[in-house]
Amino acid sequence: MSILNRFFNWGLIGSKYKTCITLALSQIKLVVNKRDAQLKLMRQEIAQFLQSGQEPITWIRVEHIIREQNIWAAYTILELFCELLLLRIPVIESQRECRLDLKEAVASIIFAAPRCSDLPDLLTVRNLFITKYGDEFIAAVNRPIIEKLSVYTPSDEVKFNVLKEIAQEYNILWDSSKTEAEFNKLPEDLLNGSKQISSVTAEIFETKSPNATLWPPLFSNTQVQVQPLQPPKADAILISTEAKQSLADTQKERPVSLESLDVLERSRVAIVAAHAANELVVEKYKVE
Template structure:
């Protein structure tokens, strides 16, 4: 780049930077005056809520006041930084690197530019500094990298975190004192100090507890050994009863198959798991009763079938004798 182009670009950068800085300073002053009026109106409304005993609404509205106060304080610091940089524009033009004494002011302006939408001139200043010092310098300030030089107060005032209960209580007391309201802050103080339960976390904890209480342990460490042995002994006893109740007839084969299926389902349901043991025992006893009833009915049916077959055979034999 020729010397003429360097001089031309340097003059253009200085002129644009001065114009944007002057516009930003003027706009910040107007916004501060506007915010002063809004803050007074909001403080008056909160004092009316406190006087009427509507503390719940006041606790919510005070967060907006704190947010406006933080932005107002950040704008005040940015105005000072803009005036400081405006006075040092010739130094910025003559040096290729950012001067150490201007690093905090320039980095703070770059950091606040996208977070202060009411002052679009700061974005133009940020673009000028990007052209001057490069994207790496601007990225370091925007992302708050180590040694970026951004003012700590600017970071705190422009953060989006909710204010603490102590800060809200302090602002409410200041408003009550300013408007001469005899306000008892004990109820609000207790509300701010209360630890509100996390419903999502609580639901997860409850569901986890239910799962642990109804899920069997693989190692068997959660259940006492005496309780774990009972279902196994009961299952062996049930199997013996099943085997004793089997009938040798053909009609009982189907019932035997049903018994085997019941035994298999009984094995699957026989899980020694905490509170589920009693439920499993009740289900096993119901299954046994049904199996016994089915076997008894099958025995009666087979006996009736055998009696009918014997009657038919005797009738058939008597008919043969008569025919002869």
């Protein structure tokens, strides 16, 4: 009885593998054809922009074309792997462990299925393989699939080569010398403005004598002697008394706290004293 159950279970599992892989394979073919048509339209648009001389737009849109080409290439590899697994379903049924010649295909499907949102049937196949084999041999994933499905910014050289291919495909006379010189330019060459300024300043310093200074001293002929501050004059004291009187008048008009009055009075007296001391220093410099 157990032998019959095992036989029928194997038959059900085998038919499930075959059905899921077949559905995933047909879905991959539909998506590949659809993306192929989209790529042709996008390349035609790029060719029109190149012909009209709108290079900045092509430089931006070519990144999307590179991304679509990478996805299309990854899907074609997955299509081949699904066809291989569809032929090896009897081997998958009969053996409990994954064979060496199937590890790359199984591991690539397990890796790529979550990254292919428009292939839900491939996710079902992935769950079947994880249930049977696990995901321990993920290191056997196909290297081009990892590179094509990874998200990264293409280099300027790659973008330039794709634009050249499109121009050659549609027989467009595109002068690529300016674009090629732009991305081949070193980062130092983009800073010519600062180098010119630095050269001008160097010429100014070279024209000066080695003993000369760029700016004259503030006191070239006079010797400044720092003297201690003296107490304020009587006028300053009178001003402080007038300030006190104005504070008293304002206090009568509106209630003010004693702490705020004390702080205001001290600050005003300090300002008046500093002003008087500054006048004394200026008069002394004038006399000298």
